[in-house]
Amino acid sequence: MAQNPAQRRYMRRMVVLSAAYIAAVMLASWLIPDDAAATPLTVAIALVPALATSGFIWAMARYVAELKDEYVRMLEIRKMLVATGLTLALASGWGILELFTTVPRVQLFYVFPVWCLGLAVGSLVNKVTIGDGGPCL
Amino acid sequence: MKNRLKVLRAERDWSQGDLAERLEVSRQSVNAIETGKYDPSLPLAFRIADLFGLPIEDIFLKD
Known part of the structure; x- marks a missing residue:
């Protein structure tokens, strides 16, 4: 079945967010040593990938809202x-x-x-x- | 809910795809409505009625 505009927008958003998620996970892995203490800095860095996962949820919500x-x-x-x-x-x-x-x-x-x-x-x-x-x- | 969509479509020699395009919905939707698997919302039922130039009750029938 051909994709409708809402599906195309959803796919584009998910590609961008997936790339951001992978980059954020790699960055957090590189910056935070194993078994690091939960300091404000490590928590802030570790939460960056969570922004992308929240973005996935936002993209899904937009998709449902934009489906005609x-x-x-x-x-x-x-x-x-x-x-x-x-x-x-x-x-x-x-x-x-x-x-x-x-x-x-x-x-x-x-x-x-x-x-x-x-x-x-x-x-x-x-x-x-x-x-x-x-x-x- | 039963409906006369298939008959009305056939009278106009429209495919499901033709009707879907006119209603700006997917062919899946037309198929689901025709086969009684999905009852359309009131706004979509009005669009269908307007397209065929008939009152809603002449298209959608009580079970």
């Missing part, structure tokens, strides 16, 4: 709801396991990638329930 096709917007929102539900369920479940057992601790950093994987599950749910997985971004 209401049916495609519904498919995308359903995907995001599935991803959110799945992530909350997994995070809560694992958190409780950590509380009561000696399972390995999972870093919070992984919440966002898990949510992104949840989008793929959401697409599958759309395919099974509506017969249409929606656009692949």
Whole structure:
């Protein structure tokens, strides 16, 4: 399916933000030594990549807001709801396991990638329930 | 919700793509509305009605 203007803008924003994220992670890795203390400076440097990940979320919000096709917007929102539900369920479940057992601790950093994987599950749910997985971004 | 979109489109010899272009939506949307998988919003239903020159109730029917 041909991309609509909102999808093209989204892809452009994500490419720029991904490049910024990679650069910020490399910079933080280079500037902050392993096991560095959490000083205002190290925290500030370490938070730069988080600006890019916040940018990813902003780009997704803009994409949904700019989609003029209401049916495609519904498919995308359903995907995001599935991803959110799945992530909350997994995070809560694992958190409780950590509380009561000696399972390995999972870093919070992984919440966002898990949510992104949840989008793929959401697409599958759309395919099974509506017969249409929606656009692949 | 049932609708007469497929019949109205066929009467005008329009493909789903033609109708989608006229409504400024994706062909996916037209297909989903036609097959009853998706009920359009009121603004889109009015656009469809305006395009065919018919009242909404002549296009979308109660189940």
